[in-house]
Amino acid sequence: MKWTQTLIPTLREAPADAEIISHKLLLRAGLIRKLAGGVYTFLPLGLRALRKVEQIVREEMDRAGAVEVLMPALQPTEIWEQSGRAETASNVLFKVKDSSGRQWFLSPTAEEVITTLAANEINSYRQLPKNFYQISLKFRDEIRPRFGLMRAKEFIMKDAYSFDTTDEGAMASYKKMYDAYTRIFARCGLKAFPVEADTGVIGGNYSHEFMVPAETGENDVAFCEACGYAANIEKATSGIPKTAAREVGAATEKFATPGVVTIEALSKEPYKVPANRQIKTLVYIADSKPVIILIRGDDQLNETKFAAKTGAVAVRPATPEEILPLLGAKPGSLGAVVSVPADVKVYADERLQGANDMTTGANEDGFHLKNVSIERDIKVTAWFDLRTVSAGEPCVKCGKALKIRRAIEVGHVFKLGTKYSEALNATFLDVDGSRKPPVMGCYGIGITRTLQAIIEQGNDKDGVIWPLSVAPYQVCITPLAVTPESQAMQLAEKFYAELTARGVDVILDDRDERPGVKFKDADLVGFPIRIALGEKSLAKGEVEIKPRNAALQAVKIEDAVGAVVKLLEASPAN
Numbered sequence: 001m002k003w004t005q006t007l008i009p010t011l012r013e014a015p016a017d018a019e020i021i022s023h024k025l026l027l028r029a030g031l032i033r034k035l036a037g038g039v040y041t042f043l044p045l046g047l048r049a050l051r052k053v054e055q056i057v058r059e060e061m062d063r064a065g066a067v068e069v070l071m072p073a074l075q076p077t078e079i080w081e082q083s084g085r086a087e088t089a090s091n092v093l094f095k096v097k098d099s100s101g102r103q104w105f106l107s108p109t110a111e112e113v114i115t116t117l118a119a120n121e122i123n124s125y126r127q128l129p130k131n132f133y134q135i136s137l138k139f140r141d142e143i144r145p146r147f148g149l150m151r152a153k154e155f156i157m158k159d160a161y162s163f164d165t166t167d168e169g170a171m172a173s174y175k176k177m178y179d180a181y182t183r184i185f186a187r188c189g190l191k192a193f194p195v196e197a198d199t200g201v202i203g204g205n206y207s208h209e210f211m212v213p214a215e216t217g218e219n220d221v222a223f224c225e226a227c228g229y230a231a232n233i234e235k236a237t238s239g240i241p242k243t244a245a246r247e248v249g250a251a252t253e254k255f256a257t258p259g260v261v262t263i264e265a266l267s268k269e270p271y272k273v274p275a276n277r278q279i280k281t282l283v284y285i286a287d288s289k290p291v292i293i294l295i296r297g298d299d300q301l302n303e304t305k306f307a308a309k310t311g312a313v314a315v316r317p318a319t320p321e322e323i324l325p326l327l328g329a330k331p332g333s334l335g336a337v338v339s340v341p342a343d344v345k346v347y348a349d350e351r352l353q354g355a356n357d358m359t360t361g362a363n364e365d366g367f368h369l370k371n372v373s374i375e376r377d378i379k380v381t382a383w384f385d386l387r388t389v390s391a392g393e394p395c396v397k398c399g400k401a402l403k404i405r406r407a408i409e410v411g412h413v414f415k416l417g418t419k420y421s422e423a424l425n426a427t428f429l430d431v432d433g434s435r436k437p438p439v440m441g442c443y444g445i446g447i448t449r450t451l452q453a454i455i456e457q458g459n460d461k462d463g464v465i466w467p468l469s470v471a472p473y474q475v476c477i478t479p480l481a482v483t484p485e486s487q488a489m490q491l492a493e494k495f496y497a498e499l500t501a502r503g504v505d506v507i508l509d510d511r512d513e514r515p516g517v518k519f520k521d522a523d524l525v526g527f528p529i530r531i532a533l534g535e536k537s538l539a540k541g542e543v544e545i546k547p548r549n550a551a552l553q554a555v556k557i558e559d560a561v562g563a564v565v566k567l568l569e570a571s572p573a574n
């Protein structure tokens, strides 16, 4: 490719709305352009890199035995109603109407479509196992799209769906995808690692996310360096001990706490009740019913864990207007010892199990209760692990201190079970003659997000540092004189032809620009190898070869092509 033939609109400065380095570089290197918030055009170089990521994903999916299909982006709402997700996923679904007034959803994922296909086409155990995948445009009604391709309204995703006759078969399919993902991210030059994850609105009972460590990531991951335990903070548990039991005191005792409405205020003079001896009482609305959640004063409620443990789909804190008629007090004075309506469930964090000598609100503004013994004084409906773990807590597996870091989620594997096959009436005739729902798994990779994660992980002050495997072009040839009769241009054309013939992706910078501009642009776009042909070195019979992240070397003209090929072969992730 000649530079002047394609479109590489590099920018000195990134637009102000680009906040993170990878988003800035996508724009500055001329890889993408914004059309509207969360909606982007891929320019020629961005598209080349994207296609290379897709190709790696395709090769590894094929190698793992999955077969490619292409499903419609336009999906009838009926199948979403059948699976129950028309409501549970409603806030992210793009809804469109056709001219007859019929509503459709724009695909954010395709469990419903593929299960409908399986219901019609798969009838016997002889046809199983099967794993179908597609690479296609997906839509998500993000209210606040941000960080470029990281959180966009439309994006490219690889989604795969496995169907097995048994649970063991489904686990084997899951393992194949897990291993394929490990290879995919390694081939993309990404340091991605798997973590245990919540299954959320997709459903299912077993799940891992593949995470790329990055300060700008939108996920927190708890991990243990000693034993390798790693989990999304929404799922992570720790071996932190339960609240220390004390001598059981007398009955509960009410005391005045005028104006005290926070854990912190109660821990100070004159009350001096440490946060770890307080019970925090929260009121939530779970699937439109009020519930009470008890958590230790020094802990934080993890809403995702709460939803997962109780099976609730829509969870939000209750408003003061909802709380007052329910418990007779305002937030800050709430407690579950007295006046909890009989039909309101009380969920408590396991760390409070057996705790006594605790203090909590009296359900009366301006008063608290002390000497509370939780199992004696509060009717707890169920105990769950509901707290968010913090750095330094003991690992649940080995007891060493946990660490927490930010990360970008690039892939997600789920074991779904029979949730979708049952809901959409997919069955097969088993070997014993009985009809059964196939056991499913689903497996996603955000292709556009992976591309951006590669840039987030590989860059320096001058621009992108691509792994060879996904660089838009592997080699940039930069003649400093570009007239057709110049020695530099003639040699550049010769190198271009020879390298192309050897299967190397080459771009020739034929612009009539100052050397500084050409070198700056090549570094900004981040071509792994640059060959500079300048008058001075040519006079010595040499050219300059500059790997993007290594030192420049002068090489004899006749050795140049061989030297470049050698560098490419030695490069990791090629």
Ligand SMILES: [Zn+2]
Residues within 6 Å of the ligand: 224, 225, 226, 227, 228, 229, 395, 396, 397, 398, 399, 400
């Ligand atoms: Zn550990």
